[in-house]
Amino acid sequence: MSLSNILQDFPILNQIDKNGKRLCFLDSAATSQKPETVIEAMNHYYRTINANIHRGIYQIAEEATDAYEKSRKKIQKFIHAGSASEIIFTRNTTESINLVANTWGRKNLQKGDLVILSEMEHHANLIPWQILATNQGINLEFIPVLENGLLNLTEYKRLLGLQPKIVCVSGMSNVLGTVPPIKQMAVDAHKAGALFLVDGAQMAPHMKVDVQDIDADFFAFSAHKMLGPTGIGILYGKEALLESMPPFLGGGDMISKVYLRSFTTNDLPYKFEAGTPAIAEAIGFGAAIDYLNQVGMDAISKHEMEITRYAIQKLQKVPGLKIIGPTDGFRGSAVSFTLDYAHPHDVAQILDSEFICVRAGHHCAMPLHTRFSVPATTRASFYLYNTLDEVDRLITGLEKVHHLFG
Amino acid sequence: MDDMYREIILDHYKNPSYKGELDPCDLSFEDENPLCGDHLKIFLRVNENGIVTDARFNGHGCAISQASADLVVESIIGKNVEDLKKMTKEDVLDLLGFEDLGPVRLKCALLSLKVLKGGIYGVKDAEE
Numbered sequence: 001m002s003l004s005n006i007l008q009d010f011p012i013l014n015q016i017d018k019n020g021k022r023l024c025f026l027d028s029a030a031t032s033q034k035p036e037t038v039i040e041a042m043n044h045y046y047r048t049i050n051a052n053i054h055r056g057i058y059q060i061a062e063e064a065t066d067a068y069e070k071s072r073k074k075i076q077k078f079i080h081a082g083s084a085s086e087i088i089f090t091r092n093t094t095e096s097i098n099l100v101a102n103t104w105g106r107k108n109l110q111k112g113d114l115v116i117l118s119e120m121e122h123h124a125n126l127i128p129w130q131i132l133a134t135n136q137g138i139n140l141e142f143i144p145v146l147e148n149g150l151l152n153l154t155e156y157k158r159l160l161g162l163q164p165k166i167v168c169v170s171g172m173s174n175v176l177g178t179v180p181p182i183k184q185m186a187v188d189a190h191k192a193g194a195l196f197l198v199d200g201a202q203m204a205p206h207m208k209v210d211v212q213d214i215d216a217d218f219f220a221f222s223a224h225k226m227l228g229p230t231g232i233g234i235l236y237g238k239e240a241l242l243e244s245m246p247p248f249l250g251g252g253d254m255i256s257k258v259y260l261r262s263f264t265t266n267d268l269p270y271k272f273e274a275g276t277p278a279i280a281e282a283i284g285f286g287a288a289i290d291y292l293n294q295v296g297m298d299a300i301s302k303h304e305m306e307i308t309r310y311a312i313q314k315l316q317k318v319p320g321l322k323i324i325g326p327t328d329g330f331r332g333s334a335v336s337f338t339l340d341y342a343h344p345h346d347v348a349q350i351l352d353s354e355f356i357c358v359r360a361g362h363h364c365a366m367p368l369h370t371r372f373s374v375p376a377t378t379r380a381s382f383y384l385y386n387t388l389d390e391v392d393r394l395i396t397g398l399e400k401v402h403h404l405f406g
Numbered sequence: 407m408d409d410m411y412r413e414i415i416l417d418h419y420k421n422p423s424y425k426g427e428l429d430p431c432d433l434s435f436e437d438e439n440p441l442c443g444d445h446l447k448i449f450l451r452v453n454e455n456g457i458v459t460d461a462r463f464n465g466h467g468c469a470i471s472q473a474s475a476d477l478v479v480e481s482i483i484g485k486n487v488e489d490l491k492k493m494t495k496e497d498v499l500d501l502l503g504f505e506d507l508g509p510v511r512l513k514c515a516l517l518s519l520k521v522l523k524g525g526i527y528g529v530k531d532a533e534e
Contacts, residue, residue: 342469343466343467343468344442345442345468345470345514346411346468346469349511361443369443375466405420
């Protein structure tokens with residue numbers, strides 16, 4: 001499949017506004033758009049095989065179960081996990097990390113134990129650990145972010161000397177676009193006796209992921225940022241670790257035997273999937289994986305890198321514009337910036353009048369904005385369906401902002 | 407939404423007449439809009455009759471919130487503090503020349519009113 005005719009697969013992106021402008025969606029770091037095949041896969045489930053999974057004896061229930069489990073296998077292959085039982089369906093990345101904090105964390109972390117995070121974490125990989133710090137008295141330390149947006153790895157090495165129990169970092173910053181060397185960081189963490197968790201919410205949609213090659217103990221990500229529906233995400237965990245962890249939510253499907261006063265847990269991965277899951281969404285996620293595979297993750301990375309380089313080069317020529325994050329080297333496609341004469345809300349509003357969607361605010365990373373001494377930034381983020389023409393439209397929009405405010 | 411950035415908004419945003427601080431002042435209040443990080447502080451001088459004799463605002467935020475602060479501060483000079491309690495959302499929208507704003511931008515426009523009212527009621531409570 002060629003990337004040039006991808007647009008026709010995304011119904012929403014073919015919308016034209018009253019001024020004849022096509023929707024220019026530059027907010028895929030918040031959520032991605034969905035191709036027809038994903039929407040259709042979910043429709044098909046509801047129209048033809050809607051039934052609860054794992055219990056029905058009848059035909060459509062078996063088909064629904066089969067479709068749900070097929071998605072799990074597709075996701076397993078997509079991230080190169082060793083076994084499908086290591087793929088836990090959750091609601092999203094946030095829930096996946098909360099699962100780890102609440103089960104592995106509560107069991108294994110005691111007062112005074114250290115958890116290492118970084119200054120650029122999304123709130124999803126910060127608050128669950130803060131809650132543990134409050135409830136269990138664990139300590140948190142943070143890998144600093146350098147002025148150029150990269151992690152201070154010298155400081156990381158020093159922090160590893162403090163014998164952390166787990167290191168939890170983003171595989172790609174949703175604000176800076178920074179891609180930390182997580183494979184090497186995992187090696188270092190393991191040498192220091194710590195586990196390694198990757199917040200893969202931004203990484204999984206944009207580049208090839210091999211959890212075994214990274215040697216991640218946990219890897220969390222969401223479907224909706226990678227062409228899939230909202231309401232479904234994944235926690236990957238190494239099998240032995242998942243086996244050793246207590247259950248998270250209690251209820252149907254996560255049990256093996258139930259008595260009035262006790263229960264035994266189901267096998268992996270069902271042990272962590274209590275209640276009726278998001279069946280249609282899991283099936284939609286499978287269709288999204290099919291679509292990504294068809295295009296190819298390497299082709300997607302290459303396409304995004306080309307657009308991101310072009311965007312950075314053009315953005316740097318806009319008067320008064322400052323990019324927060326790396327401006328060269330391998331990086332993600334989220335590009336955040338400030339304009340010294342216009343507030344991000346006003347920037348986003350004016351771009352919206354050109355039918356261009358960008359994000360304005362702190363992007364769920366308030367401490368990172370504090371680190372760079374800015375209350376908010378404007379963020380443009382690109383995905384496989386974005387084009388160089390759209391970057392030009394962004395720049396024209398920013399020229400309008402400069403004309404009004406500069 | 408192009409008409410959101412009309413002359414009146416841009417003028418008061420770029421060249422505010424009442425931006426600054428009053429030292430000394432009789433009352434000062436501050437608050438923020440945590441969603442967008444906008445921060446606003448308002449300073450008042452009030453005479454023995456409860457009349458606002460001078461006022462300023464300081465802080466940072468979008469064009470709507472800053473223009474609103476400049477217009478609101480301008481409008482309260484010469485008024486009785488008691489009358490400020492009666493200021494409404496419609497009064498602020500009138501000052502800005504908007505019939506309505508979307509729910510998100512309404513928060514920007516009303517930050518100045520929020521700070522003003524929060525401060526006056528807070529002071530009143532402290533006196534009582």
